Amino acid sequence: DSLSLGLSWYFAKISDKQPSKTFTYGYKRFSLLAALINGIVLLVGSLLILSEAVPRLIHPEHSNAKGMFIFAVFGILVNGLAIWRLKNGKTMNERVVTWHLLEDVLGWIAVLIVSIVMMFKDVHILDPILSVLITMYILWNVVKNLKKTVLLFLQGVPEEVSILTVENELQKLDNVRKVHHTHIWSQDGEHNILTTHIIPDQNLTWPEIDSLKTRIRLRLKDLGIDHATIEIERES
Ligand SMILES: [Zn+2]
Ligand SMILES: [Zn+2]
The missing domain is CATH 1.20.1510.10 (Cation efflux protein transmembrane domain)
Structure with a gap:
């Protein structure tokens, strides 16, 4: 004991x-x-x-x-x-x-x-x-x-987080066309980690992509995720 x-x-x-x-x-x-x-x-x-x-x-x-x-x-x-x-x-x-x-x-x-x-x-x-x-x-x-x-x-999605909600919320942001391949897990029940793929509107400049990433990270913070890895892709 x-x-x-x-x-x-x-x-x-x-x-x-x-x-x-x-x-x-x-x-x-x-x-x-x-x-x-x-x-x-x-x-x-x-x-x-x-x-x-x-x-x-x-x-x-x-x-x-x-x-x-x-x-x-x-x-x-x-x-x-x-x-x-x-x-x-x-x-x-x-x-x-x-x-x-x-x-x-x-x-x-x-x-x-x-x-x-x-x-x-x-x-x-x-x-x-x-x-x-x-x-x-x-x-x-x-x-x-x-x-x-x-x-x-076992790296399950923590109870307080819903992967659908997170993807929907990101989808709502300006310049985001598509969100897919999202993983969420938690280190200790408090510090949550996400990786996701984002397809933004076409023809965004680098500064616009940077600002998009910042907005994504801010939104994720509100949703309880403090470590995000975001892959930006073009529509194939
Ligand atoms: Zn992808
Ligand atoms: Zn890192």
């Missing part, structure tokens, strides 16, 4: 590094890799928790209420602080890490509630019931995030 958190912290740190000769796009995909690893760790972790909690639904055990209470308060403080620091995170990795921490916090809150109840009353069944409910909730979110991460990893 903390190993994968450390790993994502390290990858997040790397992902801000400037492009190099080996990683010409920069290191943003490291944060996606971290999101993938984290997602898998969370998936396995949730399944393990479930496999422990479910049998305890049938055979509840006696637990130490006071110790649980102290651990819970400590856990909530530590994880709550970390979540608060990440709350504006937008990359896939930050989102996954936030879920990671949220899982822990919710778990600790459950432990806290159970421990308080058990200080007054010995109801063993509460502990596994809460564990199972919270883990199911987390699992659902982890799977959702993991699906997104895998899509980005």
